[in-house]
Amino acid sequence: MIKIKKSEDCCGCSACLSICNHNAIVFKEDVEGFKYPMIEEGKCINCGLCEMACPILYRKVKDIRPTPKAYFAARHKNIVTLRNSSSGGAFTAIAGSVIELGGVVCGVEYDNDGVVRHSFSETMEGIRSFMGSKYVQSEIQGVYNQIKTYLKSDRWVLFTGSPCQVEGLKLFLRKPYENLLTVDLVCHAVPSPLIYKQYINMCSTKLGQKVMSINMRYKQTYGWSHRFSYCFYFENGQKAVDPVWVVNWGKIFFFSNDKSSFLSLL
Numbered sequence: 183m184i185k186i187k188k189s190e191d192c193c194g195c196s197a198c199l200s201i202c203n204h205n206a207i208v209f210k211e212d213v214e215g216f217k218y219p220m221i222e223e224g225k226c227i228n229c230g231l232c233e234m235a236c237p238i239l240y241r242k243v244k245d246i247r248p249t250p251k252a253y254f255a256a257r258h259k260n261i262v263t264l265r266n267s268s269s270g271g272a273f274t275a276i277a278g279s280v281i282e283l284g285g286v287v288c289g290v291e292y293d294n295d296g297v298v299r300h301s302f303s304e305t306m307e308g309i310r311s312f313m314g315s316k317y318v319q320s321e322i323q324g325v326y327n328q329i330k331t332y333l334k335s336d337r338w339v340l341f342t343g344s345p346c347q348v349e350g351l352k353l354f355l356r357k358p359y360e361n362l363l364t365v366d367l368v369c370h371a372v373p374s375p376l377i378y379k380q381y382i383n384m385c386s387t388k389l390g391q392k393v394m395s396i397n398m399r400y401k402q403t404y405g406w407s408h409r410f411s412y413c414f415y416f417e418n419g420q421k422a423v424d425p426v427w428v429v430n431w432g433k434i435f436f437f438s439n440d441k442s443s444f445l446s447l448l
Contacts, residue, residue: 184232186218191238194218194319194372195350198232200326207232209323215376216319234356237349264406268315268399273365277309277340280363285338287312288329290320292395296382297375300325300343312342314397317435319372322347326354333359344369373435385428391416398432 184207186192198219199207206225209217219232233239258264258271267274277287287303289312299321303309320343329351332339340363341351348366355362386393395415403411403423410432414422 183221183223183226183228183230184219184236185221189216189218192218193237193344193346193350195237195346196323197235197237197326197350197354199323201231201235201354203229203231211376215374215379235350235353237346237353240349240353265401266310267313273342274309274313276363276365277312278306280338280340281306281309283338285340285361286332288325288339288341288343290316290343292316294394296379296393296395297321298378302328311395315399317370317373317398317431318378319344319375320347321375326351329362330355333362336361339363340365343367344372370435378431381431385414388428389414389416389422389425391418391420393417396431 184198189212194217196209196217199209204225204227206222206227207219208222210220211217256270256272256275258267258275260271263271263274273289277289280287281304285304287309288300289303289309290298291301291311293299298316298318301312303312322343329339329341333355338361339359341348342365343351345366346369348364351364352358382393382396385396393414394417397413397415398410400411400413400423402413411424412430412432414425414428416422
């Protein structure tokens with residue numbers, strides 16, 4: 183039975199929730215906006231599946247050592263795709279191959295309320311919303327079960343997410359699938375979805391238009407560099423690049439842990 187006593191004992195991947203066959207686990211949001219599993223003990227039969235699916239518990243009992251076979255750097259040949267990607271466009275190339283095989287791509291996009299969530303697409307047009315870095319923890323509940331359904335029907339699936347989400351998916355599936363491809367990101371941490379939504383709402387108020395999404399590594403201004411530019415996309419179809427009168431979420435995300443320096447950005 184999963185019991186979270188300290189916040190660092192949960193990565194929020196939702197594998198435990200997904201694997202429970204008795205609906206004994208619910209995710210509840212804490213004051214900071216992060217979701218943690220809660221056990222409804224009257225429904226729990228102590229089968230232990232939730233514990234076996236937990237990446238945090240798995241790492242505590244297994245001696246896990248990375249065994250990379252090779253390292254590659256990739257850059258998409260299509261200049262338009264490259265400019266619309268946060269980095270080299272490897273995701274789009276891999277996703278395109280999966281779609282050509284009749285497969286399904288699972289990535290992260292903004293919904294109509296500015297919430298970042300995992301979703302599915304079977305077309306190149308559909309994966310455009312998955313492109314670009316989104317510096318916040320995504321909503322992922324229910325996604326692992328849908329992926330399992332696709333895999334069992336012999337369809338190729340590409341899943342992209344944080345390392346914890348990828349490991350949570352693999353532990354949830356309980357066995358390897360040859361038709362599953364996973365791409366995990368170099369993770370710098372996952373900020374609170376609640377605070378991010380508050381930030382989106384603040385930007386909408388300050389800018390006078392409802393913000394639908396943000397490209398936080400907009401290449402049209404400074405090109406491919408470590409100097410990030412930010413493009414805000416509005417509900418009316420317009421956009422604004424680097425508006426100086428709103429807080430820059432990316433600067434906060436990458437900033438130091440010095441509290442006084444952090445507060446100076448607000």
